[in-house]
Amino acid sequence: MQRTDWDHLTAPVRAAIEHRTSTVRAARTAEAGKNSAIAILLSTTDGPIFVKGLRTDDPRVASQEREAAVSTYVSPLSPELLWQTEVDGWNLLGFQGAPGRHADYAPGSPDLPKVVDTMQRLALLWCPDLPQLKRAERRWAAYVEPADLSLLRGDTLLHTDYSPDNVLIDGDAARLVDWAWPTLGAGFIDPSCLIVRLVFAGHTPEQAEACVSPAPAWTSAPTRAVDVFASALARMWAQIAAADPNPWKNGMAKAALAWEAHRRARLRMTESSES
Template sequence: MAIARTHWDDLPSETRQAVEKHTGSVWSSRTVSEGLNSAVAALLDTASGKVFVKGLHRDYPRRWTQDLEAMINPHVRGLSPRLLWRVDGEWDVLGFEAVDGRHADFQPGSPDLPRLVDTMTALGNLSCPDLPVKVAEHRWRTYVAAPEELEWLKGDRLLHTDYNPANVLMMDGGALLIDWAWPTRGAGWIDPACLIVRLMAGGHTAEEAERVVAQTPAWSSAPEEGLAVFARASVRAWDEIAGNDPAPWIKAMAYAARDWLKYRISTNESG
């Protein structure tokens, strides 16, 4: 469920003053509607230039997502907008370089997809830094049929995992990944698998979606048994999420996960 937006002018004066120590005077602000996980999401025009800010109140239960974003940002330079500063008081606010871009189009045939795959390939080349991020076998542990299935998800790659089109910014130089609330260490093919379900929810067939990610090295080496385990886990995970939140996009993801599992089963049987 999306968090209600708090506008820049509605923040406490102490928070705004703390931000302006980094930016100089804020001349204008525009609240951004896209995104689900931040109470504050705004583009500020300031004395030192434009900056994008996102933040949560210090009492918000998932404020830890701000810690993860700040922690991982130095390790994904060139793949994500640069974190410039952080204000941590009554409100926890992250200030990022403003990027002149738009959110990705995931429809079949979109010219954005090859550029996103290039970014995913670059990310797949990164070993996960030695940081306290989530690990795949822990994140999906409640969605597998048996503990031994989790062995397929283990790996040393840095994963984004949340390929909502709103988390992909398209710019002249390619695609950037934003909203690193769930950085994860695991098998490199998990990110392409996460994108497949998103693409299917956006209108692709399973075959079309798998074709999009087919050129990534991680996908080309993905084990069939591991993909089957993850496909089943994805169905269980999205069914659980849809049971708690009937938003249309969540239902679409649950349907897509089921369709992908059917395709994986039929592919294995025919192979």
């Protein structure tokens, strides 16, 4: 998505932001991320503020409503949402600026245990069934047989979009940002979503599964439930790539297919050994 820089915002928008942030000393448009038309890190007299925004007539503005709704419940692991406003055709969110760099998902990266630790901590947070939240069994219904949808059901709060751009590493801590797709569902879903990202980053499916193995939600998950969801992710990413075949979407589709193939091969080996 094309970004709008601070200097190209209208005077009413800049004034509304400064009313909530204090005087802006400097502004830098973020390079990472793909879904916000405004993504600006502001240096203000009261400290750093990150502002993201979408036009109010953009269908994706619902993702910002989800992010705002869940912000109170994820504050232990994510930058604090300070304000939300609509002005001059923009829906804007203002977050406390957070230090750190984007996570490195390469094999052997020291960031990986930090990401999995934050994922485990997220699984312990409580969040009510807010109307803005997705439910896993409904969100992935198009990719799962109706009889298997109950395998995705649960009350664990899930991030589901573990792009390295959505994880900030600061020392020993990993913070989650961009809560566009918060979902309530089975706890193994977040580790599964991360696995596909890790395969995309160069891990084998076996290595990726080993990375998430410290997560109790992963180790306790029924094998069939994981197999079903692996197939759902493969179908979902294939559809996404077919609709918009850019390199990273094609890469994610291949990664999801590789993980699904790994799960299917393991199932065949198990069935063969039992016969």
